[in-house]
Amino acid sequence: MLEEKNLRLTSSEISVAWSCYQNNSFSICILKYFLANVDDPEIKSVLQFALDMSIQSFNSSKEILQNDNQPIPIGFTDEDVSPNAPRLFSDSYYLYYIKNMSKVGLSVYGVALSIAAHADVRKFLSLAILNSTNLYNKTTETLLSKGLFIRPPYVTTSNHVDFVDKKSYLGGILNLTKSNRPLNVVEITHIEANVEANSIGKVLMTGLAQVAKSKKVRDYCLKGKEIATKHVQVFTTMLTNDDIPSPMPWDLEVTDSAVSPFSDKLIMFHSSLIIASNISNYATASAASLRTDVSTSYVRLTTEVAQFAKNGVDLMIKNAWLEQPPQAPNHKELAKG
Incomplete structure (x- = not known):
């Protein structure tokens, strides 16, 4: 052995x-x-x-x-x-x-x-x-x-155990005749976490857009800020529609500095990490959400983020900033001699 x-x-x-x-x-x-x-x-x-x-x-x-x-x-x-x-x-x-x-x-x-x-x-x-x-x-x-921790919202829950007995529990995307059921605590947990993550990402993209040297990198970060702002609004609306407060981080100041502390290569890598984290979070949240309209929203938002990620990869490749991971040999090419 x-x-x-x-x-x-x-x-x-x-x-x-x-x-x-x-x-x-x-x-x-x-x-x-x-x-x-x-x-x-x-x-x-x-x-x-x-x-x-x-x-x-x-x-x-x-x-x-x-x-x-x-x-x-x-x-x-x-x-x-x-x-x-x-x-x-x-x-x-x-x-x-x-x-x-x-x-x-x-x-x-x-x-x-x-x-x-x-x-x-x-x-x-x-x-x-x-x-x-x-x-x-x-x-x-x-x-x-420091009184800065953002706690997920408190909710009043029932005092007994219950089981789902109707398909209406899943709701629907175009539920025009009746309201969807209230969000359950699992769905609230993921929605609140994504509000916080996108709020942090929005501030990050604001700062990076301010200092990036390349116009294309600046524009990319501004697009990231726009997407993060939109997603915060989507998730916040999910909560407020059920009269659930949406706690937000505060004191997230961006100064007026225009001097970049980071290379544009690092800025783009940083952006790609944030995007990958978002896609992972949305996939987990979608799988855990039983309300159809909520899970469908995650799929729609993931599609938008994935396209944004592809644009970022294209920009990194164009500037030779994307380091290639180790890969298996191409046996078909080697066999050609």
């Missing part, structure tokens, strides 16, 4: 290590800039914890790739960030941003662990999940202490 340390990485394990290297090299750039512009000592502590975590994950993923003789990605370097650029976002925004990214980390690392067999990869991912959990808790505690 081969010792575990001598086993090659599987395709999924290479994918995990490669993606983690890319994403953490990006996060290190973002967090260095945030740290250079933060004032609040408590928020600075959260950002430092996040940076230390990203550096640790970056080094671990690099070691895993090297041990398997895999090529090391270029990712992002100090050339992609200017930490001394003027402040673009408020301290409060940093907290909301980190909270959202820690949630993404928990989801991504959890899925990755479920398909990993190699001991080193499982150890790396298990630690990444623990660190993401600690970061989420640390960020949440800081938000709570």
Whole structure:
């Protein structure tokens, strides 16, 4: 029996290590800039914890790739960030941003662990999940202490267990004769989470559009801001139609700086991460929503986001900013000699 340390990485394990290297090299750039512009000592502590975590994950993923003789990605370097650029976002925004990214980390690392067999990869991912959990808790505690945490809405529920006994529970897209049933707590949870995520994305796109050097990148970010604004309105309306309040993050200030702290390559990569997270969130929410009009709305919004993502990929390819993941050899081409 081969010792575990001598086993090659599987395709999924290479994918995990490669993606983690890319994403953490990006996060290190973002967090260095945030740290250079933060004032609040408590928020600075959260950002430092996040940076230390990203550096640790970056080094671990690099070691895993090297041990398997895999090529090391270029990712992002100090050339992609200017930490001394003027402040673009408020301290409060940093907290909301980190909270959202820690949630993404928990989801991504959890899925990755479920398909990993190699001991080193499982150890790396298990630690990444623990660190993401600690970061989420640390960020949440800081938000709570400052009165900034956005709680999902409270609702009054029935005091007995019940089962769905009518197809009308599912509602309909064109329900003209009667109203759809009220949203259930599962649907409310996903809708509120998507309001918050799009609110954070809207502010991010506002700031990035303000500082991007290329007009095409600026226009792309402005389109992202427009889509995020529209989606916030769609989800907010879902809640208010059932007399459910829609809590919103506040103090998400964007300054008047026009000096870019990031390369346009990093800005486009950042946008692609936000889009990928949205598509994943919408897919999960659609599957969990039993009201037909709600699930159909997620499908419609996903189509819009997917087209926006394609436009972003086209722009990245045109500028040679999209690094190609490792791929299997093309045996048909090799067979041609």
